[in-house]
Amino acid sequence: MAGNVLLVGLLLFCVIADTEALPKRPSCSITHERIICREIYSPVCGTDQNTYSNECSLCQHNQETRAAVWIAYNGECSAVQQHGM
Template sequence: MMKFLLTLTICASVFLAQRVVAVKPPKCDKYSSPLCSRVRDPVCGTNSITFANECMLCLFNREYNKDINILRNGDC
C-alpha cells in the first residue's frame, strides 16, 4: 500500500509540474506608436483572449487600463 501511495504522489507531482505556465509581461515599451503592425503573431493573454500580436495586447492594456500578461505564444 505504501508503494502505491508513493507512486501516486510521484505521478501527481509530475502531472502538476507539466501544467505550470510561465506567464510573462508584454514588452510594451517597444510599441510607442498607437498603431500596430497587421502581421499575425498571436499571443494568448491571461484573460484567455487571443491577440493578433503583442502590440495589440499592449494597446488593449492601455485603452482599458488593464494589466494583461502573455500566457503563451500562439492562440488560446
C-alpha cells in the same frame, strides 16, 4: 551514480518546462500616445484568455482599457483553456 544524474536531469527539465509556461509581461513601450500596431499575425494568448493578433495588440488593449493583461503563452488561446475544461 547514473541514477542520480538522470534524476537531476529530469528535475532540471521539469523546472525549465514550467518556467516557459509562466505568464510573461508584454514588452510595451511606455507612452501617452495611442499605440499603433502593424498588421502582423503572430498570436499570443493573454492571461484574460483572449487571443490577441500579436504582442503589440495586447499592449494596445492594455493601454485602452487600463488593464494589466500579460502573455500566458504564444499562440492562440485554446477552446479547452478558455472554458476551463
